[in-house]
Amino acid sequence: MAGFSSNTEQNILVAARKVFIEKGRDGARMQEIANEAGINKALLHYYFRSKQKLFEAVFLEAFDKFLPQTELLISSDKPFFEILKSFIENYIGLILENPHIPGFILHELSQNPENIAQFISSRVNHLPVLIEKIREEMAQGKIKPMDPRQIMVNIIGLCVFPFVARPIIKAVFFQDDDTAYEIFLQERKNEVYNFILNSIKPC
């Protein structure tokens, strides 16, 4: 069976992704990851020397996926509000495909506030660029004057929060009806855009 069913390393990463993101770093078990990957612990450690190494691989990958990739949007010459609309749709769409990543990232970051700072800043040069863009619009009077960082936090928060708080929102406002909540999430692509739009454009 050697080398036949393609790349074991990938199988492991898929399994590790699932278990780590579901259980968190501390809650995850190497045995469970091995089971999930359909291999045994020995082979697991053969590929990734330690839990820590494996976790880092999963975390970095998840982190890169979690960050909104705004390069394309920013470089486009569309009007700002179209860029905004695309951004929100893309970002919510991305999270819909990986709904557990935001909670995972935020939780693990909260546990490691230390050395992560520099490594973050090296990967998020584009968000401040988006802030610049907001500032320009503001100067032209197309956006109400306010701290652009507040706007950015609002945008991202409105996209992310419904996923991070999924169980509680689903219970409180949707009587635990999965389908209803799924629809609610889909509708947010428009809702969030309109919400932001109305709140930042001069009346």
Added chain:
Amino acid sequence: MAGFSSNTEQNILVAARKVFIEKGRDGARMQEIANEAGINKALLHYYFRSKQKLFEAVFLEAFDKFLPQTELLISSDKPFFEILKSFIENYIGLILENPHIPGFILHELSQNPENIAQFISSRVNHLPVLIEKIREEMAQGKIKPMDPRQIMVNIIGLCVFPFVARPIIKAVFFQDDDTAYEIFLQERKNEVYNFILNSIKPC
């Protein structure tokens, strides 16, 4: 020294609160809680038979604190937008005093989506009431027509998110400047209110 320094049970709860909320259920260690409480493990288990029991005590307490207490606000006969303003100020103020609770609750709930549903719904009868209030305003044309649940999620999300995502926001937008971020959080009491106001009131 018996019975002198008041209630050991309280000391334990304070310590457990700190450790559990900081490290999460899986990351917390009974030994660390005992140290933090200034006692030994034996006494810790003497008061709370198991880690699970202690965790539940901490979790339930935190959960109750985390839920916005809206009864007073709702029962008041102030105009809706004043109620809204109070709600946001109170809630952000509450979280400012317990900034790690939201992340803690949301993370632990994500790990236990099962049996928690009923226990939640028994404690949050007031949030749906607030939804009713929104609906009334909407009927009178004082709020744009839209799904009231979207509004509620937006309100709560805007209050909570900056705390849940603190490390990453602080790194990306504030170059890890604690003071700057603290100011930013304070300003949100007004920012969030204005943001919501502008986005839901008819133009």
Added chain:
DNA sequence: ATTTGGTTTAACTAATTAATTTAACCAAAT
């Protein structure tokens, strides 16, 4: 035919940690 590399099996080590036990301590109440 032999070598090689990915793989399994299964037992094992080592470390960590929750939980228990037992004896002793001591201050306050009786």
Added chain:
DNA sequence: ATTTGGTTAAATTAATTAGTTAAACCAAAT
């Protein structure tokens, strides 16, 4: 003076889990 209840200390148990090891297996490449 004795009892009692909260407390400590320190050793111990029991369970879990990360990580290791060594031997064998097997398919593909040489």
